[in-house]
Amino acid sequence: MPLSTARSNVRVVTLKIDGRDLSAREDETLLEVCREHRIPVPSLCYLEGLSVWAGCRLCMVELVNQNRLVASCATRAAEGMEVQTDSERLRRYRRTLIELLFAERNHVCAVCVSNGHCELQTLAQRLGIDHIRFAYRQAHEVLDSSHELFRLDHNRCILCTRCVRVCDEIEGAHVWDVMGRGSQCRIISDLAIPWGQSETCTNCGKCVQVCPTGALIKQGTSAGEMVKDRHFLPILARRRAR
Amino acid sequence: MTEPKITLATAWLDGCSGCHMSFLDLDERLIALADRIELVYSPLVDAKTLPETVDLGILEGAISSEEDLEKARLFRARCRLLVSLGDCAVTGNVPAMRNAFRVEAVLDRAYRENVTCNPQIPSLGVPALRCPVKPIHHEVSVDVFVPGCPPSADTIWYVLSELIAGRMPEPARVTRFGA
Ligand code: SF4
Ligand code: SF4
Ligand code: SF4
Ligand code: FES
Numbered sequence: 318m319p320l321s322t323a324r325s326n327v328r329v330v331t332l333k334i335d336g337r338d339l340s341a342r343e344d345e346t347l348l349e350v351c352r353e354h355r356i357p358v359p360s361l362c363y364l365e366g367l368s369v370w371a372g373c374r375l376c377m378v379e380l381v382n383q384n385r386l387v388a389s390c391a392t393r394a395a396e397g398m399e400v401q402t403d404s405e406r407l408r409r410y411r412r413t414l415i416e417l418l419f420a421e422r423n424h425v426c427a428v429c430v431s432n433g434h435c436e437l438q439t440l441a442q443r444l445g446i447d448h449i450r451f452a453y454r455q456a457h458e459v460l461d462s463s464h465e466l467f468r469l470d471h472n473r474c475i476l477c478t479r480c481v482r483v484c485d486e487i488e489g490a491h492v493w494d495v496m497g498r499g500s501q502c503r504i505i506s507d508l509a510i511p512w513g514q515s516e517t518c519t520n521c522g523k524c525v526q527v528c529p530t531g532a533l534i535k536q537g538t539s540a541g542e543m544v545k546d547r548h549f550l551p552i553l554a555r556r557r558a559r
Numbered sequence: 560m561t562e563p564k565i566t567l568a569t570a571w572l573d574g575c576s577g578c579h580m581s582f583l584d585l586d587e588r589l590i591a592l593a594d595r596i597e598l599v600y601s602p603l604v605d606a607k608t609l610p611e612t613v614d615l616g617i618l619e620g621a622i623s624s625e626e627d628l629e630k631a632r633l634f635r636a637r638c639r640l641l642v643s644l645g646d647c648a649v650t651g652n653v654p655a656m657r658n659a660f661r662v663e664a665v666l667d668r669a670y671r672e673n674v675t676c677n678p679q680i681p682s683l684g685v686p687a688l689r690c691p692v693k694p695i696h697h698e699v700s701v702d703v704f705v706p707g708c709p710p711s712a713d714t715i716w717y718v719l720s721e722l723i724a725g726r727m728p729e730p731a732r733v734t735r736f737g738a
Contacts, residue, residue, distance in 0.1 A: 425656060426737025427646055427708035433737070442735035447704040448649050448696060455691055457659035 332398040333381075347389035347400060348376050358402050359411055359440055361529055362477040363390040364547075366554030368486060370478050375411055375440070378402045386410070408444070415441050420451040421500075422458060423472040430543040431531030437475060456500065463513030466536055467525050469504070474532035476502055480524035487553050492518045504532075523549070565723060568600040568613045568638060572627035573654040573692065574620025577709040578645035579603065584712035595723050613638045615722060621647045621654040622693045626686035635699040640722065643701045644715070646708040646736060648694060653708075655692040662688050705730045707738040714738070 328343045334356060341350040346369070351358045361373040371391035378389045381399035386407070389400075401407075418437060426432050458471035481493040481504065492515050496505045506512040525533045526545050534543045571579060579602060585592065600609045616638030622628050635641055646652035657665045666688075671678040695701055705718055714734045721728035 419650075423659075424736070425650075425652060426735075427652055428656075429737065438736055442731050445729065445731040447706055447731045447734075448643070448694070448701075450696075452697060453651065453655075453658075453691075455658050 330394055330396040330398075332394055332396070332400065334400045335402055341394040343394060343396075345394050347378060347387075347392050347394055347398075350394050351378075351389060351402060356402055358389055359444065360390060361436060361440065361475065362479065364479050364482075364527060364550065366487070366550040367479060367482040367527070370482065373414070373475070373477055375414055377407065377410065379404055379407060412444050412446055415444060415446055416449045416451055418475050419449045420453050422454075422456070422474060428540050429473065429531045430534050430538045430540060431473070432541040434541070434544045435531060436529035454500070461506075461512050462536070463511035464515075464518070464520075464536070465513065466520055467512070467522065468534050468536055469506075469512060470532050470534065471503060472532075473530045474504055475530055476504065477529060478504075479527040479529065480504060480533055483523045483527045483550070487550070487557060488519060488521050488523050490517050490519050490521075493524060526550075562595075564597040565595060565614045566599045566610070566612075567596050567615045567617065568609055568634065569598075569602070569617040569619070569644075570600070570630055570634065571602060572618060572620035572630060572648070572695070573623035574645060574647045575653075576602070576619070578619035578648075581707075581709040581712055582644075582715055585716055586712070588712075588716055592719065596719075609633060609637055611637060615640050615642065617642045617644050618648050618695055619644045621651045622689065622695060622698050623654050624686040624688050628689065628698060631695050631699050640702045641695075641699070642703040642705060642718070642722075643695045644705050645710055646706055649696075649704050649706045650736060651692050651694045655694075658691040662690050703728060703730070705734060706736045707734040710734050710738065 329340050330343050331338060331340045334351065339350060339354060348358055348360060348363060358376050358378065360376040362370045363376060369391050371388045374388055376389045377386040379386055379401040381401055419441070426438055429435070460471070461469040476495070478495060481495060484493050485491040492506050494505055496503050496509060507515045507517060512518065525535060526547050527550065531543060569579065598604050599613060600606045616634040618631060618634055618641065620627065622631055643649045647654050666680050670680045703718065705714060707714055711734070714730065717733050718728045718730055
């Protein structure tokens with residue numbers, strides 16, 4: 318791939334992450350640098366191969382000497398930066414974010430098609446979450462089963478927009494979009510019509526594979542059966558970039 | 560063995576008894592447990608009343624009825640340490656799925672719509688249903704949360720062993736929602 322020529326004049330910066338001296342290209346994000354060096358930073362909306370959304374805020378890290386938290390998926394590495402990826406404050410905020418996601422919609426892991434293969438569930442366990450302190454919103458959502466192959470269950474959606482981005486940026490169909498604000502926010506297909514009536518959907522299934530939860534799933538799957546496969550994404554993303 | 564035994568009480572609220580079954584799945588480890596623990600009140604033993612003070616209380620199931628709420632409050636008042644065992648107790652889980660519907664509609668579905676012989680909604684000797692169904696800690700304070708549907712015998716063993724040793728268990732190390 319002729320990418321190397323374009324990147325040859327990208328500078329290298331040195332920075333400190335969790336006390337370790339590291340070097341990175343200046344066009345890399347902090348999250349990418351962390352992943353490269355196997356420093357665990359939780360993330361949900363970020364997905365390698367898709368554009369950055371920076372909506373879930375789980376990937377936030379502390380910039381030492383600046384009393385500020387930044388989303389590591391949307392912050393570039395810079396010369397002399399000092400980063401802390403783990404602290405009592407970060408752990409508290411991350412736990413709170415995940416708990417709020419569970420309280421917002423309706424998650425019943427025991428009967429969910431994604432049980433055992435869900436990024437939200439896994440992350441909750443990793444962050445030591447064993448109960449939700451907040452009252453559940455009890456807003457019960459609809460299920461769109463109109464598509465012959467797939468299904469959308471708004472009860473499990475965390476509004477990460479991975480589906481929106483993969484359909485637009487990789488498949489080029491732009492079926493999905495986001496409608497409404499705050500608690501009214503929903504993922505919609507075309508101009509808010511049932512997915513099965515969409516004239517733009519190519520039935521490719523990419524949105525289903527990138528969805529981190531049991532919100533986008535295959536028809537006919539039952540509890541725990543929905544295993545996702547995203548191997549196609551980095552490959553297609555590289556080809557798309559020419 | 561000179562150490563006094565730890566008193567244990569258990570009850571199931573709106574659950575399927577699966578968490579208690581998982582407890583029985585401790586199999587031969589139950590014998591080791593019997594050396595350290597005295598079961599003073601439980602669906603598994605005969606005692607009809609909860610003693611005034613108990614060291615350890617374990618509740619299975621969500622709070623779905625007035626009776627569930629009363630039991631949860633009584634356990635909280637009398638148990639030094641209260642454990643929510645299983646997803647129904649911890650999150651509401653399957654029993655809380657009825658929160659999507661009005662309670663009249665749920666009762667109608669179960670006792671009229673799908674019944675061919677003498678359909679009627681039970682009203683005598685049954686506790687009134689509450690809305691919404693809630694996890695236990697949304698009504699009374701809980702000290703230890705053990706997710707899982709049901710939590711495995713190994714999980715229960717880990718939690719009990721830690722508590723008996725006087726340590727606070729960290730259940731997320733061994734279990735999760737839906738496990
Ligand atoms: S989407 Fe994930 S967290 Fe939500 S119910 Fe399904 S398995 Fe549980
Ligand atoms: S199946 Fe493909 S085209 Fe259809 S909505 Fe999903 S990503 Fe877009
Ligand atoms: S449907 Fe899935 S991929 Fe799309 S926004 Fe919701 S959780 Fe994210
Ligand atoms: S992964 Fe960075 S904000 Fe979601």
